[in-house]
Amino acid sequence: MNWLTKSVLPKIKALVNKDEVKENLWIKCNSCNQMIFSKDLFENLNICTTCNYHMPLYPQDRLKFLLDENTLEVIDYLSDNQDVLNFKDLKKYSDRLKISQNLTNQRDCIYLVKGKIGGFPVVVAAFDFRFMGGSMGKSVGNAFVKGAQIAVDQKSSFITIPSSGGARMQEGIISLMQMPRTIAAIQMIEDAKLPHIVLLTNPTTGGVTASFAMLGDIHIAEPGSTIGFAGKRVIEETVKEKLPENFQKAEYLLEHGMVDIVSDRHQHREVFSNLLSITLKDFKK
Template sequence: MNWFNKVRNRIPFISKRSTEDTLWHKCRDCDQMIFIKEYEENQSVCPECGFHGRIGPMKRFLHLFDEHSWEVLASPKVKEDPLKFRDQKKYIDRLKAARAATGESDAFLNAKGTIHGKDAIIGVQDFAFMGGSMGLAVGEAFVRGARAAIAAQCPYIVFTASGGARMQEGALSLMQMPKMTVAVEELREAGLPYIVVLTDPTSGGVMASYAMLGDVQIAEPKALLAFTGRRVIENTIREKLPDNFQSAEYLLEHGALDMIVARADLRDTLGKLIDYMTPARAAA
């Protein structure tokens, strides 16, 4: 920031003008500048290249559930900062900053409602909360969402978006992987669908566990989906990987996904899947 801007920002009677950041959004894929109102009206999808931007839980719920049919489920209380971790900042301070920025208690939120009149519970991982990292609160929220679906005898639909395990919780974060895998098995034993929608980005321990255990695996277009970084894999196998190696399109082509669905079509697609996968309940 130059000297003039520093002075201007400190003068109380000069109002700050709207900057390009408040009026325009730059697409992360094609670098196109998009009028922010147009971008938001298009569900945060680039109208030029179709890249699907990151959105939080509340927008997901609004887009997917029938109007006025849904309610957010209470977030679980877990022990905060169990390791008293500190890097450049205290972990507890990072949590406070993330909560202030997102308005949520942690990186995973569940809601119960209907999609085309059919009951469903949706869990959404929020990348805006510390990169959607998986810790104690995320693991507990996932388990409670799965058990709420069992209690309601309805599908559990999970949207993943994460950089992986939360380093500030060490081995405790990694322990969430088997914990959530057990919750998925509980859904299967109850005969209920577990549907996963992978969004940009999904990686690390999340990609290595519950993100790839769905009865149906869906992804949004052009989503980055990876267990670890390209350079790490190339150095390990000593081979050059294709440019689109970690894209949703590559995974679909090689059988790791069932379908890629644009955000505008997700609601209808999920409604059809619920009908197909719960025929007895749909008839009742």
């Protein structure tokens, strides 16, 4: 026992504690359970190399791939979330904000940028689900208004990429007011006859689905994404009916006309480029 605890155990611990292990060298696919080397997964845009399951992709990595090289410019927006309810569940709202800010290195869940795709100017508002489930509070509304104003000024397409559980309940009615606020921002894009293209990613639910996310001129969705307002179980209990297996999935919504295109992440740059060449043809590159 002594040589085991004194000699062998420290060596095993040293092996296990190596930094490489902490970095999660291998990632397990949530769909097929296959272990994938993390570098291979990242190079494949976080798509499972075995079953094509689309795992979450951080907005920074997604936009680096999506936008033309050296065109990406981050747009700062006012982050003034107010804890008017002095909200506390297991943690205070103010603490949750700090944890998410440290985790994502962002002030809120929106990553707002401008740049070009296929030579066409775009403003993109992409959600980071790691930041309080991509929930929509006052700062999200601020980002949308600023993004839409810039898109109108420079005659760009406005691209929104939701990944969200809905309104941020910690902000109470203020979070609900962001629904009409984002809709008003989208209306500015429509009034300027510019395209609003939505890329729906997993999951897009609640107040986000019930506002700007369903108001695109074109809706693209990632394969297998869950897109809906209330959850499937809640609806089943309300209507007392069994819903189809793939209810609220991107493919089901495509069949029923809620989504225009379901396409693999690898194709998005080409898909956006083609759509922009059609919708922005009257504007200069």
